[in-house]
Amino acid sequence: MFENILIWFVVIPVIMMAGLGLCRNSNMNAIRAVMVVCSTALLGLSVWLCCDFLRLRGMGVDDEMLFTGSWMWYEPLNIHLAVGVDGISVLMLLLSSVIVFAGTFASWKISPLPKNFFLWFALLSTGVFGFFISIDIFTMFMFYEVALIPMYLLIGVWGTGRKEYSAMKLTLMLMGGSAFLMLGLLGIFWHSAPAGGQLTWNILEISHNASIAPEWQYMLFCFTFVGFGVLGAMFPFHTWSPDGHACAPTAVSMLHAGVLMKLGGYGCFRIAIFLLPQAANELAWIFIILTGVSIVYGAFSACVQTDLKYINAYSSVSHCGMVLFAILMLNTTAMTGAILQMLSHGLMTALFFALIGMIYGRTHTRDIRQMGGLMKIMPYLGVCYMIAGFASLGLPGLSGFVAEMTIFFGSFQDADLFHRIFVIAATCSIVITAVYILRVVGKLLLGPVQDEHHLALTDAAWFERFSTVTLILCIAGIGCFPNWINETIQHSFAPIIAAVQSAAL
Amino acid sequence: MDSVGNIIVYFIIAIAMIFFSFKAVTTRKILRAATYLLFVLLAVGVAYFQLGYQFLGAVQIAVYAGGIMVLFVFAILLTHKPNDKSGLIDSHRRAWGITLAGSAAVVLIFALFYMPLLHGASLMECMQSGGEITMKEIGTAFTGSDRFQYLLPFEAISVLLLACIIGGVTIARKG
């Protein structure tokens, strides 16, 4: 079992938890050491996986999933621990490990109870990594839940502001989504073998059977898409996002916006679209409307917020709406764009939240009206914030541009007027994004210093620099050299597009 | 056609059951209530005899009328206070009780009368076809583990009783 590289993505966080369990709460250095070693190991593992994956693809191995493995877990229901990755999952693993790595450094001085914080943090990572490596929808769902539950404690204990309320809201809304999801997944399971064979949870097997009856597909598609859509902050199920992010501690915001929200997009893509292609063809329009609304709506809402985290939470609604929007366009280019957008948004929001955490740690306020001219006081953080802002508003050379453009050009391939109108509405968001980003930058970083007390504040410490530089390098890397990502993932869409097209006939 | 003796006995038990159970729940004095209950239990025991279950009737009289009643009486004496007002019932409660009991009785009795199954055979015919159950049969049934034999529940009841003894002791001991 352990000869499969993918299993290690779950094993390392478990080791991390075990290691943390041995540390004492007061022994900060030991805790940090465990975290740094394990998160570096994860990062290394994912980079290695990525290289190996590209090598295998380069050798002409064109299986849908590589590094597959399957171990029986619960026989009566045919549940396996089945793992396997394609290009998309590889990139998602890479993203997650980068963010876990950066998150470790961003929460270098977390208090109180650092050990417990990192324990939950590691559990959260376990869920995230487990989700991305699974190809058995039951274990996938299990890991999904594993990733969600720690959020409650992480926000409720280490958060700020109305943390209990927010933690409760976030957890309940996401659990509500999970309930829908569970229904959908069970439905898929019970219809996975219409001819009377062995029922299965395995994504590949279900898609090969390709035979869920259309009337069931409609219902299950709605369930699964809404279920994952809640996590993907789809309008109107997005309201957990502003409150949840606003109250969460830095690393949790990073991981949540950076990775957890991607579970939604990934799930929609891997389960809702892939397994239920006919419904995807016919019901996409409903969700195109909803996600189209998300994009514009999130952007407009962000324009008038005054809390830094709220701004970013709404901007996440807008950007994540773009992900789901692109997925629903059901063509290769738009889906590539969606994956790029997931990566881009993951890195960029993580950077944003890290910076906001650092700024908040110094000024003790997140209200942009009470800050100003911080560029003068903390130039490093200011410049990083501007870079994050530029990435968000789609400056060429940073990741946001590539992702958005791929989405727009992909979405525009659909010649239908309905799609066209929504694509054009979605493109409008680039202007609104510019408006709110520049508004924040203008108020927060530029202009005269608002508060005399801020003059005494210090710029970033080394661990903060380390965390931000990692993220910025990734953002710029994707932005300057996007084509390798296209090459990594292009194989992965073939089965999905084929399923959708054959269903359309 | 049942014998006149049976019918007379039946009427005695039926009237006793109805009358004493009514009195048991309406009397204010708790000790009297217990006494009326005793009569009801005895009547039921007689009914068992009449139906041909001598052993059951004996058990009913021994355990209920003998054992449980003693417990009741002891309990009443232990918890009795001279000017106890708990016998008084306010009209609200009474209305509730009458409604519930009445509606239950009405529904059940109507149901009984509408069930054709229940109007058939006479007691005589049943006694002839079934006859009495001997102690030997009962003994075999309670100590065997075949079909229609009850070793397992019997043992379970034993354990339950043991548990009750221990529980009763534990509860009553602590002040």
Added chain:
Amino acid sequence: MDITLPILILAIPITMFLILGIGGVKMSKKMAGVLGILGLGTTAVLAYIVALTYYFSGDPLFIVDGVRQQYQVFDVTWLAFTQSLVVNIGFLLDPISALMLIVITTISFMVHLYSWGYMEGEQGFQRYYAFLSLFTFSMLGLVVATNIFQMYIFWELVGVSSYLLIGFYYKLPSAVSASKKAFIVTRFADLGFLIGILILSYYTDTFNFVDMTSNPDGVLLSTGGATFMGASVLTWAMVLIFTGGMGKSAMMPLHIWLPDAMEGPTPVSALIHAATMVVAGVYLVARMFPVYCTVDAAMTFICVVGAITAFYAAVVACAQIDIKRILAFSTISQIAFMMVSLGVAYDKPIEGVHYSGLGYMAGMFHLFTHAMFKALLFLGAGALIHAVHSNNYTAMGGLRKYMPITHITFLFGCLAIAGIWPFSGFFSKDEMLAAMFARHWFWGAWMTMVAGLTAFYMFRMYFLVFWWKENPHYKEHKPHDAPWQMSLPLIILAIVSLCAGWIPFGEFVTWNGEPYHIHIELSVAVTSICIAVCAIALAGVMYAKENPLPAKVKSFWPTLWEAAHRRFYWDEIYMFITHKIIFGIICKSIAWFDRHVIDATMDGFAKITQKTSYAIRGMQSGEIQAYVAWYIAGAVVLAAITWLCLI
């Protein structure tokens, strides 16, 4: 052709940006300045080599049978959207990109040199040079773009560089808001550009300029006659693409950012907001010219927008106080001139006109000369501001004695822009007007009038600054000419402004690469010179000596003056739309809706659950009898139901 030089042309500025941007904090100012100037000097030399090689080498790659060719030096894949729709990053050499290489590097080098003197003592000197390098990189990337998407990429990058440079004095709220405004307005225009690219690329299935412009009829055919809301799809695409150009080139109604952009350091205004970036729109139209020619509606649209803008900006410039704003409006007006010139050009012979592509050539010619003399004027204005520490002409007057070099060079600039022989502006303006008259007399007459206005407001400013009356403040603080780093570029640019008109421009730049021999259209030239001289004379009468005439004229039409001074209230209209409508109504109401409807619904579910729990909690009263009563009631009801069902 060797690809080393072209790569270096792009690589040096971006490297310089990274070096100065990341390492600038650790560097001394001198070091940063020298590095920046050296880097740009090298780039300029390389760009000259490349451009001159292109024009003069006679290499069959560049010129075949006397016709100049478009040549892609390199073109590498950057991002593949689909099999055929591939974004490349490349380097296209053709007459206009070579021209732009020269213009950009020349002006940029002048500005680098000038800034060394001008920005001395400013905080963030290193940052300034870093941004200048970034801008130069982006602008060079824009002009050498081989495909429209590459152009869009660099288009956005120049936008950001412009944002950063306008907001250079980031502690001033006015600079911050000006930079924000510039970015957002151009971003809005870029949205049109993007949608235009989306439409165009969908039908043509390519981004490449050469593919599109070499076969414009193919582009037209590829749309298959598709229409949307009455206009053909191609018209929509081309008009939307032009919208991008309108934003960058500050055409009405998207011009409002440019005057505010003057909050940036003056050399930046010279480089970005006068000479190079703002002509990107013109360059874009020139680049897509053959495709535009297939769409008459788009060409007419360009003409109309250009003509209105030219006149509007010229009128507003007459009523400004801030000299940089006068120059800004003059820039808008002149760019509009180029736009009209391109708009009237035609890629096929028309009857009665000796050369139909004249407007194209003239527009590019004017782009070139305008870049030179407008940069000169801005740098001159910078020298003035440097001397008197104010942007307003009210703080100046009579400066000719104190600042002779600035005076002479500024005068050269004014004469050039007014179109007086033998300055460069005369030649290019003459060609433009000739082209307009050739298309329709109305365009020619209209633009001649604008040219007259141009001469008037430029000399109004010139007289007010250098003549009028001496400002009493000079006694305390005597103004003097700028240091050599600043004067040298002025002198160089003045010489260029004087001579550039004699370049046989038609030999180098025409729309199809075939050389064209420029000759002066006497009737047009005489008319325009007469009008310009009259206008200068009028300005001289009104402003050369202190007199009450200007005040009288002003009080004659106070509303008109006020309206022109306030730029015909465009800013107020925009403020109203953005702040009151978009922010105040749309954004606020959406945010309100989110909190009080959507979120309240979600909270409402929680509240309903909670309320229900509290409400039914009473049943858990602790009274056993109540439980039993409920239980029995339930049982009775069930029994009743069962019974009713059985019978």
Added chain:
Amino acid sequence: MDLSMLWYLVPSVIMLACGIYGFVTRKNLIAILISLELMLNSADLNFVVFNRYLFPGSMEGMAFSLFAIAIAAAETAIAIAIIINIYRAIGNTDITEIKKLKF
């Protein structure tokens, strides 16, 4: 005149009704227990009657009644122990005083 099973069932129903009435109305815990016994007895009687009339050959009803009696004994014992304990704790056996088990 035949003694059909209805004859036995009707008094049993009335006993049950009395039990219900007593259980719901009485306040004294012991009185409630007494009512409970009434209900139990009514059920026992039913078992036996059904056994006798419908399945005279077997003895399930009787066995069930027997067990019920045993359990009732146990239950009563425990209940009385609890009642005595409550009496010790609060000084009376009024059920309206015992409401701790709420919410």
